Amino acid sequence: MTVKVMLAGCGNMGYAMLSGWLKSGKLRPGETFVIEPNAELRARAKALGSEVGSDAGEIPTGAVVPTLIVLAVKPQVIRDVTAGYQRFGDGRTTFLSIAAGTAMATFEEILGERAPIIRCMPNTPASIGKGMMVTFANERVSDETLAFVADLLSASGEVASINDERLMDAVTAVSGSGPAYIFHFIECLTAAAESAGLPAETAKLLAMQTVYGAASLAAESGENPGVLRQQVTSPNGTTAAALAVLMGEDRLKQLVTEAVEAAKLRSIELGR
Template sequence: MSLADVGPLLLVGAGRMGSAMLEGWIARGLDPDLTFVIEPQPSDRLRELAETRGIHLNPDPAEGPAPDKMVLAVKPQVMDDVLARIAPFASPSTLVISIAAGRTLEGIARHFPTGTPIVRSIPNTPAAIGKGVTVAHANQAVDEDGRRVCTRLLESLGVVEWVDEEQLIDAATAVSGSGPAYAFYLAECLAEAGHAEGLPQDLAARLAAVTVAGAGALMLESGLPASKLRENVTSPNGTTAAALAVLMREEHGLGALMREAVAAAAARSRQLAT
């Protein structure tokens, strides 16, 4: 979907995630001449984009047009300092989109005029290669057109899902935001277990990584629920059934551990947002 009609746009922060968004936007037709990026430590790739595509890198915001859209891709711990310098250059109608973890709509809104449309979102790390999922929530000032534009911008990172209650962002953070680490740890543990059974360590690591990645791809492409795919691969009294009997123990199995882990992550997300 083309982004040719989106702009002027100001991207604040162009680290790995911000740069991934920027490259996705340019590939989808965002006008480089209406694209402004604030990044105090630009990468060589970002400098190249600025030189070859005409993106405005580290301009003086006071000398450019007020951005129609402002995307905040800075670390949450520096958000207040950054917004104190950047927010005054936005107009009251500027659509503000934050991808910073742990920053509430209220915390962002205090830097902008009353009624500013603001979207709080949480992507995950696969978004850096366009394979992520971003969960978003909008304040009441964001209209349907604003939601559509926000979806178009965030789709450069992968799938976009909306929630109607801001508190659900904490649960989404615990599932999809932190979720890649759970998958990585599963692959890590699976590799270690394979090595314990005699596989060379490097082979065990490759088998685990490809297995986890392939299972995820199959789940998405098949459209079947995870439970059905699990049943399909489990033969009665077979090797998979023997393993699942351990993993699915009621009190100490993977399900109980995952519920505890997600609850802990959600609780920490709520603490960071206060």
């Protein structure tokens, strides 16, 4: 077995990325090794064809030098978990952390001065190849490794990079957490549809398809969302009545700005 990618933590986000990589064929199952203490989640990873173990001690000894170790555990435990992989810090393996907040300097301190490290902020639509992945790499990551990682991540969706690590907290607040905001909007629109008299199933279908259709139109047309909004809004019509509620005193904009700011501050806190 030639393990290219080891994944520490195969919960919500780790599994989303792993399944994107395996389903797209970017990695063959035998090239992945998952370390996950939860037996159910281990079984789920094994079902994708990955080799699995319950802790770092189960990594096959000998010749296994993975190209990439993905750290996909909660920020609260990532320092301890990373310390368990110090032996791979000789420069041959690149580390990729997806943890919110945890700074590059923290990983450099734990893994030593030779380890190439990339911070990446993904999101869960990665599981169906529609994620947003943003990376920040330290200077030890070679161009060749950057290309390998970018190619791998491209199986999960769009990939962008930043050169200023401080922006990672804003990235986390927008695209990392962002799917939850949209899911909540779907919940709200579904509830509003039911309040307006629609049966539950119809309410759900209308809310979901409307968000899906609008996002797809915005992405595929390349048109400014403001222009697309105006195309829906007949003078003195129904949409104008609704937008007066959402846009009056910048209500929704204000709320979304506050939400993103709260997530950004929490990301900064998690890094302390």
